[in-house]
Amino acid sequence: MKKQIHLNAFTQCCIGHHSMGQWKHPLDRPLDGYRNVHYWIELARLLEKGCFDSLFLADVHGTYATYRGSRDTAVRHGLQFPGNDPTLIIPAMAAATRHLGFASTFSTTYFPPYHTAKLFSTLDHLTDGRVGWNIVTSYLPDANANFGLGPMMAHDERYERAEEYMAVCYQLWEHSWEAGAMVRDRVNDLLIDPSKVHEINFKGRYFEVPGPHMCEPSRQRTPVLYQAGGSERGVKFAARHAEAVFGVHHSTAACQAAITTLTRALVAEGRRRQDVKYFPGVTVVVAPTDAEARLKLETCRRYASPEGGLALFCGWLGIDLSKLESGKTLKDQRTDAIATCLNMLAAIDPEREWTLEEVGAAFSIGSVFPKIVGSPGMVADELERWLEETDCDGFNLMPVTQPQGFADFVDLVVPELQRRGLLRTHYAGQTLRERHFGVGQQRLDPTHIAHRSLPPWKRRAASSANGPAGRSPTGESVAAK
Ligand SMILES: Cc1cc2nc3c(=O)[nH]c(=O)nc-3n(C[C@H](O)[C@H](O)[C@H](O)COP(=O)(O)O)c2cc1C
Numbered sequence: 133m134k135k136q137i138h139l140n141a142f143t144q145c146c147i148g149h150h151s152m153g154q155w156k157h158p159l160d161r162p163l164d165g166y167r168n169v170h171y172w173i174e175l176a177r178l179l180e181k182g183c184f185d186s187l188f189l190a191d192v193h194g195t196y197a198t199y200r201g202s203r204d205t206a207v208r209h210g211l212q213f214p215g216n217d218p219t220l221i222i223p224a225m226a227a228a229t230r231h232l233g234f235a236s237t238f239s240t241t242y243f244p245p246y247h248t249a250k251l252f253s254t255l256d257h258l259t260d261g262r263v264g265w266n267i268v269t270s271y272l273p274d275a276n277a278n279f280g281l282g283p284m285m286a287h288d289e290r291y292e293r294a295e296e297y298m299a300v301c302y303q304l305w306e307h308s309w310e311a312g313a314m315v316r317d318r319v320n321d322l323l324i325d326p327s328k329v330h331e332i333n334f335k336g337r338y339f340e341v342p343g344p345h346m347c348e349p350s351r352q353r354t355p356v357l358y359q360a361g362g363s364e365r366g367v368k369f370a371a372r373h374a375e376a377v378f379g380v381h382h383s384t385a386a387c388q389a390a391i392t393t394l395t396r397a398l399v400a401e402g403r404r405r406q407d408v409k410y411f412p413g414v415t416v417v418v419a420p421t422d423a424e425a426r427l428k429l430e431t432c433r434r435y436a437s438p439e440g441g442l443a444l445f446c447g448w449l450g451i452d453l454s455k456l457e458s459g460k461t462l463k464d465q466r467t468d469a470i471a472t473c474l475n476m477l478a479a480i481d482p483e484r485e486w487t488l489e490e491v492g493a494a495f496s497i498g499s500v501f502p503k504i505v506g507s508p509g510m511v512a513d514e515l516e517r518w519l520e521e522t523d524c525d526g527f528n529l530m531p532v533t534q535p536q537g538f539a540d541f542v543d544l545v546v547p548e549l550q551r552r553g554l555l556r557t558h559y560a561g562q563t564l565r566e567r568h569f570g571v572g573q574q575r576l577d578p579t580h581i582a583h584r585s586l587p588p589w590k591r592r593a594a595s596s597a598n599g600p601a602g603r604s605p606t607g608e609s610v611a612a613k
Pocket of ligand 1: 189190191192237239267268269270271359360361362363364365366367378379380413472528
């Protein structure tokens, strides 16, 4: 059997996600749709018709104010601003679908882990196991100020803090409630067995959380864990925690190199390549013929806002390119925001000297994502080429006009992929984790780091069962406390 494609749809609860200016396009509907629950329900039903694994929602908490040292460009062109909370629309979409998964971005920098654990448990209950968490450490400085956190923590320390954050979440999700704690014994008036609900008593460098977890275990317990960090520290974090990684690459060679790096990092953490799905991002513009698709892209270009594209890119870079000294290239720069963006221009074309206008024009359509423009056959050929030339597991799909671009993909490309035996024709299993890893894989893999991150009660139980050296229930060595 051919390798199967996993598809994630990528968008955000805002007007301008990655294609700035499309709000003027007659077919672009987020202008009013992003704040209308029926828009989201319709989109979820469409993606389920197309047998997508999940809808993946981005989120930020500040304005893109790096460009020209002001938020004005970002506000004027609606760069992910205004932006609503992605987690709140998930239950409505879940109620209108049966199979589609929902992955929401949520920042480890702004929300306490106790809150995050409760939120995702609730979502996992309400979706019956179809939720995922895109773990981000965030990059917009004014978001920090909005949360009263002062200056932004340095890039790598944000990841260090996120490590501890994950340990708290794992202890709440996996180790606070034992299986069978919910007794529901009406005869003996016993709802919950208190001996099976445990404090986690977490005390770390950044967090102190006594617990217990507020929520009873949901179908997946831990949501499917996504990550998209491409820096060295980001890859290490992904290798320790992620079950799926999103990447952005402009060639199959670059994509494969990233997968090889990730695989090495996974092995160093005692994990295997198959423990993590890898999804490169693509922006697809498809029409019945290649010529019509090119025309469609040209129409989108007429509505694009290049300055908006530039401001978006500067926000990711954390560098105001309007001030770039002549003769300096991005390679000479250092950033505390998204490190991988620094190499993006050279990755697209190593020889090219970019003007600011060209950067803006290139990134106002589908931002940093590579574009595939053509007929259904051409798009399917190209996706198949990526599958053959890399070890990727599918794609993170982000169209230009929304939701039209998703509808075009579902109507034109999905049947072609299914005809080629590359995409499922029906769903099997219930949870999002099963969607990615196969029927029966509802919970985190027993070898995942979450099963090594034990609270004191479980460490004590493990060491009294196994003697002073202490072995965890999953066979990992655990430090005696
Ligand atoms: C496809 C993709 C989607 C992302 N979505 C978000 C997002 O919604 N919110 C956010 O704060 N960061 C987002 N990021 C940023 C990363 O998750 C990560 O925090 C950032 O890349 C910094 O890490 P790095 O320097 O290790 O690359 C995204 C990155 C990629 C590649």
